[in-house]
Amino acid sequence: MKTIRCIANNCICKQTLNITGPGICYALEVTHLYQTAIGLKVETTMSNSQALKIAVIYGSVRTERQGIKAARFIINKVEQRGHEATLIDTLEYKLPLLDKMYKEFEEGTAPSAMTSVGGILNDADGLLVISAEYNHSIPAALKNLLDHYQSEYLYKPSGIVTYSAGPFGGVRGLANLRTILAELGTPSIPSAFPISQIQAAFDNDGNALEEAYEKRVIKFLDEFEWYTLALKRARTAGARGKVAPVQQKMCRGKPQQ
16 A cells, blocks of 8 residues: 655645546645545644544443443544544533523523533534444433534534444444434434444443454544545535524524524
8 A cells, every 4th residue: 555645735646646546635734645546545644723623422321331431432533633522421411301402591591511512512523423222222311412402513524433232333323313413414424433342342441452443443533534624614614604404494493693
């Protein structure tokens, strides 16, 4: 596998390698590599202007929960890429059962936990959601937290990490979570990161006990990073911004500005 570094803002690798196949030139103002269908290795070194803020949402409040290990693993990997990862743990941020959405409170009157989560989501460039599978769906605490917010999600990508104690990695809950995130306005990237036998996959610090997870997470986060950078540029350019998708306007009314 060949690698070659590009000059940021003046990519010359296509000419240098005489590449004719399709490819993606990674983030401007970043020391980056050119990836093509012929298999060039991709490495990125983020400048301060390209570092991302990622909200990592973990949705279990059970006493002997195992998914927190997966959350720590994902946070470690995001931070190793030079990004900022902030954990939103449903056990730490104990939101009430949904009555009023965050946007429905007068400014300064929402519960402190709700305000803190709203600030994290609003500042985030993308979301990584870690979920167990409960009866073909997701944990109630996770759904409750997600439903409290609306405009904070708009036009930001999400990535899905699911897990189970058995061999299937929570994929039935994953399918349900995709539809929820799309409706919230944070469409999930095509790839996901299912984890089987979560109790044996990571240690308590989030270190992978199986090498396969170290390899798989690279492709998953490469893809998530690409979508997050692309949509961040679009939002910065003023495209869409806080304009609600048509379906949200029809079904929910005006989002919080």
